[in-house]
Amino acid sequence: MHNARDAMDVAGPAEESAIEAYGVGRRYRRGWALRDCSFRLPAGRICGLVGPNGAGKTTLMAIAANLLEPTDGTLTVFGEAPESVQAGRRTAFLAQEKPLFRRFTVAETLRLGRELNPGWDQRAAENVVRAGNVPMEARIGTLSGGQRTRVAFALAFGKRPDLLMLDEPMSDLDPLVRHELMGVLLAGAAEHGTTVLMSSHILSELEDVCDFLLVISAGGLRMAGDVDELRSAHLRLQGARSGADAGPAQGGAQGVPAELAGHTIVEYRTSGRQVTALIRPDGPVAGQWQTDTPNLEELLLSYLRCPDAPPLISPVAQVPGRAHGFDDSRASA
Numbered sequence: 001m002h003n004a005r006d007a008m009d010v011a012g013p014a015e016e017s018a019i020e021a022y023g024v025g026r027r028y029r030r031g032w033a034l035r036d037c038s039f040r041l042p043a044g045r046i047c048g049l050v051g052p053n054g055a056g057k058t059t060l061m062a063i064a065a066n067l068l069e070p071t072d073g074t075l076t077v078f079g080e081a082p083e084s085v086q087a088g089r090r091t092a093f094l095a096q097e098k099p100l101f102r103r104f105t106v107a108e109t110l111r112l113g114r115e116l117n118p119g120w121d122q123r124a125a126e127n128v129v130r131a132g133n134v135p136m137e138a139r140i141g142t143l144s145g146g147q148r149t150r151v152a153f154a155l156a157f158g159k160r161p162d163l164l165m166l167d168e169p170m171s172d173l174d175p176l177v178r179h180e181l182m183g184v185l186l187a188g189a190a191e192h193g194t195t196v197l198m199s200s201h202i203l204s205e206l207e208d209v210c211d212f213l214l215v216i217s218a219g220g221l222r223m224a225g226d227v228d229e230l231r232s233a234h235l236r237l238q239g240a241r242s243g244a245d246a247g248p249a250q251g252g253a254q255g256v257p258a259e260l261a262g263h264t265i266v267e268y269r270t271s272g273r274q275v276t277a278l279i280r281p282d283g284p285v286a287g288q289w290q291t292d293t294p295n296l297e298e299l300l301l302s303y304l305r306c307p308d309a310p311p312l313i314s315p316v317a318q319v320p321g322r323a324h325g326f327d328d329s330r331a332s333a
């Protein structure tokens, strides 16, 4: 698959931020959906937004797309407020529920896209629709869920945004269509230097696609940064359990052997005499362990299983004055 970072090198300054969030929070009547979220997403990246159901992913994207106002903090899109005309022109959001006018035909839907968006690319939008053999004269209300998703994707894609946000875009698509549309998305992003922020629960698919990652749970940021950097900051350990398991390790995991004290323990699991751990090593690891670098899915699964693991926000994802943007004591508030 294509990699948007290749495009970024050509497209412009590496340091421009597509999104900067400073202490962003959103409170509903039931409580906080998002809390003290601080990070930057550099322009030109393909970013996976990962977290369990109800973690706050849609809330975060809706704030960046100017569909919701934050209760706390500020967020900018290419340096502008989300409600500004400039940010609105440069941003497209493909929402989970794909809001389209059911009585409009596909052609009328695309025409509306053309009328509303100065930079509209009719050919790109039509190509997406035609590749799925969706008739231009069909009314939206008569289309299958997957076909509607395709039209909504064409609408977002035809806008030629600089920041394209997709909320679980592939959930109702068959595997071949998923593969095809992902190819269209990545080729377009590489060609135009588009920043993509995409929430997904399909971790294995993110591996081929993303070069940046935001992980949230309980409304707080758990991990953010460059995929390769985040992966290589961790080690997966496998070994046999010894009799002398004890000792406090940084990170607060229970029952870990003393030889791992001093490393940050993200996850420590035993099954019979077999031990599997994911750690952030602080120096060489003592003991008889088989070690390897986790793949993206393994890394994400560990963080999803262990929401209390200490957060890791890599320098490229940090905004000034807010090194981590997450306060553990707030996670359960």
Ligand SMILES: Nc1ncnc2c1ncn2[C@@H]1O[C@H](COP(=O)(O)OP(=O)(O)OP(=O)(O)O)[C@@H](O)[C@H]1O
Pocket (backbone or CB within 6 Å): 028, 029, 030, 032, 033, 051, 052, 053, 054, 055, 056, 057, 058, 059, 060
């Ligand atoms: N309009 C609303 N009123 C009250 N609570 C809301 C509203 N919208 C979202 N929430 C709550 O905010 C929290 C975050 O919701 P959000 O939709 O952002 O999660 P998500 O990470 O996108 O979840 P999923 O993976 O299930 O799509 C949830 O607890 C949800 O119930």
